[in-house]
Amino acid sequence: EVQLVESGGGLVQPGGSLRLSCAASGFTFSSYNMNWVRQAPGKGLEWVSYISSSRTSIYYADSVKGRFTISRDNAKNSLYLQMSSLRDEDTAVYYCARGRETTVTTNWFDPWGQGTLVTVSS
Amino acid sequence: SSELTQDPAVSVALGQTVRITCQGDSLRSYYASWYQQKPGQAPVLVIYGKNNRPSGIPDRFSGSSSGNTASLTITGAQAEDEADYYCNSRDSSGNHKWVFGGGTKLTVL
Numbered sequence: 717e718v719q720l721v722e723s724g725g726g727l728v729q730p731g732g733s734l735r736l737s738c739a740a741s742g743f744t745f746s747s748y749n750m751n752w753v754r755q756a757p758g759k760g761l762e763w764v765s766y767i768s769s770s771r772t773s774i775y776y777a778d779s780v781k782g783r784f785t786i787s788r789d790n791a792k793n794s795l796y797l798q799m800s801s802l803r804d805e806d807t808a809v810y811y812c813a814r815g816r817e818t819t820v821t822t823n824w825f826d827p828w829g830q831g832t833l834v835t836v837s838s
Numbered sequence: 839s840s841e842l843t844q845d846p847a848v849s850v851a852l853g854q855t856v857r858i859t860c861q862g863d864s865l866r867s868y869y870a871s872w873y874q875q876k877p878g879q880a881p882v883l884v885i886y887g888k889n890n891r892p893s894g895i896p897d898r899f900s901g902s903s904s905g906n907t908a909s910l911t912i913t914g915a916q917a918e919d920e921a922d923y924y925c926n927s928r929d930s931s932g933n934h935k936w937v938f939g940g941g942t943k944l945t946v947l
Contacts, residue, residue, distance in 0.1 A: 824871035
């Protein structure tokens with residue numbers, strides 16, 4: 717069974733740091749691009765970051781660029797998100813999602829993990 | 839960057855057909871993907887590409903696209919289809935990002 721399991725969420729003060737992890741199983745992790753997507757309480761989905769299978773391409777949403785760092789360890793089948801200089805508006809459930817594409821015009825996220833809640837508050 | 843616009847809420851009578859739309863410039867270049875999210879759960883992919891359903895998604899779900907508009911159609915809506923639906927595509931402005939629509943809350947009456 718293809719599965720993604722996030723961990724590392726919690727309560728952190730504004731300006732603090734946190735590292736999220738996503739453990740992958742049931743597929744060849746090193747062959748797939750990966751993403752982080754977040755959802756603030758009661759709000760919609762927001763794409764956060766992307767990392768290619770071989771780590772050669774990395775992209776960020778403007779809202780987190782310079783503060784968040786995505787990484788992966790293909791030997792450990794794991795994806796990470798290092799978050800620093802956290803703000804109140806970073807409070808959200810953070811999902812990892814496998815990226816898929818068949819052509820340059822056709823791409824999607826599947827599956828998604830169950831999410832981990834990050835709360836930024838003093 | 840591109841934006842995707844969805845109606846905040848749509849309702850449908852049980853067993854009837856409903857269309858959920860998503861508009862944005864990026865849809866002229868990229869196909870939309872669609873996700874169903876029920877309360878307290880992670881999003882689930884229901885449609886991707888021109889009109890493809892992942893394994894396990896009922897065939898009452900279908901997708902289409904024309905110009906800057908993508909549509910998700912549920913033919914014969916069931917009570918279990920009540921959920922939030924999000925469209926998504928790659929940003930077409932060349933800055934290597936992805937965008938989601940604001941989501942549509944579907945109510946099955």
